Amino acid sequence: MLELYHHALSTCSQKVRLVLAEKGLDFESRIVDLIAGGQHAPDYVKLNPNHVVPTLVHDGTVLIESSLINEYLDDAFPDPPLRPADPAARHALRLWVKRIDEKVHPSASVLTFAIGARPAVLAQPEEVRQANIEAIPDPGHRAARRSVIEHGVDAPEFAGALGRFLDLLDVMQASLAPDRWLSGDAFGLADAAVLPYVLRLDHLAMTPLLDARPAVADWYARVQARPSFETAVTAWAPEPIVKLFRGNGEAVWPQVEPLTRR
Numbered sequence: 001m002l003e004l005y006h007h008a009l010s011t012c013s014q015k016v017r018l019v020l021a022e023k024g025l026d027f028e029s030r031i032v033d034l035i036a037g038g039q040h041a042p043d044y045v046k047l048n049p050n051h052v053v054p055t056l057v058h059d060g061t062v063l064i065e066s067s068l069i070n071e072y073l074d075d076a077f078p079d080p081p082l083r084p085a086d087p088a089a090r091h092a093l094r095l096w097v098k099r100i101d102e103k104v105h106p107s108a109s110v111l112t113f114a115i116g117a118r119p120a121v122l123a124q125p126e127e128v129r130q131a132n133i134e135a136i137p138d139p140g141h142r143a144a145r146r147s148v149i150e151h152g153v154d155a156p157e158f159a160g161a162l163g164r165f166l167d168l169l170d171v172m173q174a175s176l177a178p179d180r181w182l183s184g185d186a187f188g189l190a191d192a193a194v195l196p197y198v199l200r201l202d203h204l205a206m207t208p209l210l211d212a213r214p215a216v217a218d219w220y221a222r223v224q225a226r227p228s229f230e231t232a233v234t235a236w237a238p239e240p241i242v243k244l245f246r247g248n249g250e251a252v253w254p255q256v257e258p259l260t261r262r
């Protein structure tokens, strides 16, 4: 039995749901409301002491960290395999995952809260907003959250975070060939790791950045055409929130666009 604690639009949750869908695995869904602070609820923190989603519980075993959960799923449910057999291709896979975990994911939080989620957070009562920020355990993450909620795309963290996304897109553009996936000739864990972040740019109305890079646009279209995209992403994404994210992204694009030229 698989139970997934997750959030509809969270990148790390999408990453795990994609792998579950690619493997045809059903799970019991436990939604954690990240805007309301469900990740800080004492019962949830017992499962995930980092106050984040996702958490997977497999027959009573608690698993955290989305990239490690995906490796676990590929070990526990090897059919179909989502890691290449070739050692060099496996190294390429790990490099994508490392880039996502270390550089892109922290930047995604900055972009998301500076643009997409900011109006909803600002609409909360001051004490709720402050309590949710104070409850973030990592001091750097907490400071960045406070800054982007206060200053939006003018926050000092914003341009650097956007730069990490541009780096990702440029490396993808240089690496991808038609009909190839990120770590070989089959869709795999690298594609599942990267997709939610390209999708986040799309949801924040930054599609000109994808259109300007044809190999990325082609890969994105191919990923979206897979049945797992419907099951793991579209079926969970609440249309009004996606619309809100896009509207918020369009509103700040004139300020964001100059930062994308380099």
Ligand SMILES: N[C@@H](CCC(=O)N[C@@H](CS)C(=O)NCC(=O)O)C(=O)O
Binding pocket: 010, 011, 012, 013, 034, 039, 051, 052, 053, 054, 064, 065, 066, 067, 109, 136
């Ligand atoms: N390294 C963790 C990061 C998890 C993470 O940051 N999750 C985000 C959603 S994508 C979250 O729960 N954020 C809650 C918050 O920032 O308050 C993983 O890959 O599982």
